[in-house]
Amino acid sequence: MKSIFRMMVVSMAVLFMAGALAGCGGSSSKDIKIGVLNEMTGGNATFGTSAANGAKMAIKEANAKGGVLGKQLQAVVADNKSEPSESANAMTKLATQDKVVAVTGIFASSNAIAASSVAEASKLPFIAVGATNPKVTVDEATGKVKNYTFRVCFIDPFQGTVGANFVLNSLKLNKAVILVDNSSDYSKGLSAFFKDAFTKGGGSVLAEEAYLQKDQDFKTILTKVKALNPDVIYVPGYYEEVGKIVKQARETGITVPIVGGDGWDSPKLTDIGGAAALNNTYFTNHYSVEDTSPAAQAFVQAYKKEYGQAPDAMAVLGYDAANVLIDAIKRANSAEPEKIREALAATKDYPAITGATTLNATHDAVKSAVIIELKDGKQMFKATVKP
Secondary structure, eight states: OHHHHHHHHHHHHHHHHHHSOTTOOOOOSSEEEEEEEEOOSSTTHHHHHHHHHHHHHHHHHHHHTTOBTTBEEEEEEEEOTTOHHHHHHHHHHHHHTSOOSEEEEOOSHHHHHHHHHHHHHHTOOEEESSOOOGGGTBOTTTOOBOSSEEESSOOHHHHHHHHHHIIIIISOOOEEEEEEETTOHHHHHHHHHHHHHHHHTTOEEEEEEEEOTTOOOOHHHHHHHHHHOOSEEEOOOOHHHHHHHHHHHHHTTOOSOEEEOGGGOOTHHHHHHOTTTTTTEEEEESOOTTOOSHHHHHHHHHHHHHHSSOOOHHHHHHHHHHHHHHHHHHHHTSOOHHHHHHHHHTOOSEEETTEEEEEOTTSOEEOOEEEEEEETTEEEEEEEEOO
C-alpha cells in the first residue's frame, strides 16, 4: 500500500506539471537560479548534505570569478526528505514557484526517478548526482532516453560488473549470498547486475535474501546466511542498514568479506557498524579522497577550508554536477532551459574531479570507478577500474 500511495502522489505531481507552463524557468531576474535538490533530511541525509555542499561551493567559486553571462548564480536549496513523493513535490516547487533554469542533485535512484518525471513534464534540465539506476535517464515504459534528465555518475550495470569482477579476480571468491533492499530501485538493480556478471564469470549465488529500509534486526536473515557457508556476502544497500547488517553479521559469527556499492559511502557507516566489524569489507565508489591528482587535492583542501571536513564521493559529485551545469550554461550562452539542455547533451571530456566526463547517448557519464577497502574505520584506496 505504501508503494501504491507513493506512486499516486508522484503521478499527481507529474500531472500538475504537465498542466503548468512548460520550461517556466528563465533568467529575467538579476540572478540565474539553479535548483539544488537533495536528501537534506531522512535516511540518506549525509549523502544529500554532502552533495548540496559540493554544489554550493561550485556556485560560490563561479560567482567569485564574476558569475555567468554577466549575472550571479543563486543556489535554491530544496529538501526531498529522502522520499520519492517529496522529490516530486520539491521539483514541482523549484519549477513553478522558484523559477529555476535547471536542477542538480539527488543521490537515491528512487528519488531521482520521481523527480525526473516532473522535470520531464516541465521541460526543465535535471542533472542527477549519484543516482545510478538505468531508469533515471531511460524511461522504463517506453525504453526511450529522457530528454531533460542527465547524470554525472556511472550507472549500475558498470558498478555491478566492477564489484563482481573484484570479488572473482582480486578476492578470488566464488560463492556469494546477496542481501537486497526490496524497497530500493538502487539496491534491486545493482544486485541484479552484480549477479549477472558474477555468474557469467564463474561464480555461484547461493541465495538472495531481502530486507527493507528502516529494518533494525537482521539476525534471522544472517543466521540463514551463515548456514549457507558463503565465502562472500554482497550488500548493495545504503549506509543506515548496511552498518547494522555488518555489525550483526560479525556478532553472528560471520567473518567472510562483505562487499557493497556507493551507497556505503558515509561517515555514519563506521558509527553504526563499528570500525572492527567493518574490517574485511569493500565497496565500489566514484572517488577516493586519496586521489593524488592536483585537481582532486586542490578540491579536497578547498572543501576542508569551506566545511571543516574531508569530502566524500557525494560532495565531489555535487561539485562536479554543478560545474557541468555551469559549463553548459556558458557554452549555450543562455540561461534558457532548452538551450541548457542542448548544451548538456553535447558535454564531452569535461575535466571533472571524478574524472573526464562525457555524457553519452543515454545521458549517462562515462567514467571510472574505484574500489575502497575499510580498515579500522578508515577508507583506503584499493584500485581504479576504467569502463
